[in-house]
Amino acid sequence: MTSTMGGVERAAMRGLLGRLGEGVAPAPEWEEAFWAVPRHVFLPDTVWVGDDLVVCERGADPEGWLRAAYADGPVVTQVNDGREPGGELWPSSSASAPSIVFRMLAMLDVADGDRVLEVGTGTGWNAGLLAHRLGSERVTTIEVDSALALRAAIGLKGVGLAPRVVNGDGAAGYAADAPYDRIAATCSVREVPGAWVEQTRPGGVILVPWESPWCCYGLLRLTVGTRGTAIGRFAPHSAFMLMRNQRTDLRIYRDVVRDAQVPDESGTRLSPWTVAGKDWAARFALGLLLRDVWHAWHEGPDVDGVASRLWLATTDATAWAAVDRAGEGAERFTVWQHGPRRLWDEVEAAWRWWCAGGRPGPERFGVTVASDGRQSVWLDSPHRPVPVFRGGR
Template identity: 40%
Template sequence: MTSHPDPDEAIAGLLDEIAGQLGHPVPAHLQAALRAVSRHLFLPPTLWLRDGNGGHEPCDRESEPDRWWRAAYRDAPLVTQFTKGGQQPHVVCADGAGGWPPNAPYDRIIATCSVRTVPLPWLEQTVTGGLLVIPWDTPWCNFGTLIATKQADGTAEGVLAPYGAFMLMRAQRVEVELHRDVLREGQKPDRSVTELSPWSVAGTDLAAQLHIGLRVPGTWHAWDTEGEAAHTRLWLADDEATSWASVDYDGRQLSAFAVAQYGPRRLWDEVARAYEGYVAAGRPGVPRHRLRISPDGAGTRHQVTLS
């Protein structure tokens, strides 16, 4: 039996491995965190390691101590437990938006892409009392996960949970570009001034962004810090490419911002009203937003309420 290396030596090797992948040394505070805890103390006697054929094989500390130790201090995932009697999933290559009718109904439907509306087959193929777990998206903000329960009347109701930013379902993407599709020569926007900071509605407050996205349909935004017209500009546009707005920061003061709006919708006004509602409601967190999903022809519609 080969003697185990010193934990400090093993962690030093792990840090070198990580640094090689990063292309630079591991930051000091992360080094300190790794050195503070010996990894092998928190691992079970048997680890499950990749076998090179798409599966796993056991590695026992008693019979293979050197291999077990090396695995403990490698920058690679370790499986510490397999559940006996687990089921093998049935994998189908198809358009996920249509679900899979042959095996329906399902107790759980879990999506790994985000949607702006729930595909009707997902709703129809879930049993009454079953759960739909779906990353949510709006053009304004890709954030939040819907956890909804199928109701006896064919609808589904649930709340949004924080996090869960996934790529949007291909069929629901809208290919609109600001300079190609929205802005045109000769457009004469209405101009005004606002005291509402653009960072309040499109900054780091993701709960505010989610609230706005749910209440201002089909509207997206983009930041511009390289234009000549303003130090920093927040652009707003709609998916129909018929309306746009801009809010400018002049680089000097944060008490007033120049606003331009064009088209049948006054997008900045809509966003400002949604933000005012967010503040008036006590700045509700993500879980206070409830969605009711109902069949609507060949698709679904959703109604938003605050709990």
């Protein structure tokens, strides 16, 4: 236990455990680790909270900072990759919500003697929980950001733990300590790196948050087989920052749409909120079916007769579409499409396929990954591959 543990911190920790409740609370071995590896020890003095990224300074607002440390929610611990913000703030590292941390640790299902590679050290808290449970010598954690890796190592030392902290590209894994019984990522991926499969022993598990350009949602749990492949299914929920080497920094007006472009006009009865609203199962499925299409909402665009607009574009910025709603109660929507692909047509085809299949949730989808990185997505069985909807004019 660290010297920073006083009555206020203990009360905050007890409060968090009480709020987690039945079905979410950590198993006894992880609760023991929670008390030995306090979350607040791993947070920097400056954090950002809420969707608006409101800055919270430990020195100026110690009570607010501690509330953030023991709320069941993510805490942003770095913005703009650690560079001095010159304008817009965007999160680049965070401490995940405790409930999802404990859920992932349960799904990882470690046993005494297991060797674990964690990809994405971040604050170091998750690595600390693993090291307390398994022993420092059995945990390796890798972080691409050298400043984050150093700060995490200092935090771990402060609670008496010394897992191997590596500054490097997590997509390559860490072959020096392989093979691993478990690989756990604390960043989302759009493709599972083949190196992770190579570095996991047969029967071992890879657990990773999932993201598509359309939707960040879901956890993928893979079991590695004897022939250099890994296979597994998704579970719902979770949203993590994307692995840095898989990022795409695209904006509609900066990178995609040009004034001289003349789109084709059509109409649709499929509501844009149906495919890009609050139905996470639909959004998750469309992300698997479309693969390289992303979207952005534009509320109140400066266009006569348009109350809101859904933009769609490909990750290579060669095609785009927009769907306009005139006002409340509208049953038909105006569609604009430009480029070599008809993106809204692809969305409608993917939606029809998903509906015809019974609107399956994330748990019915799975992935097979080869050690060379090739991967296939399937529904219910590896023998039922999921189609990719990618059409032209």
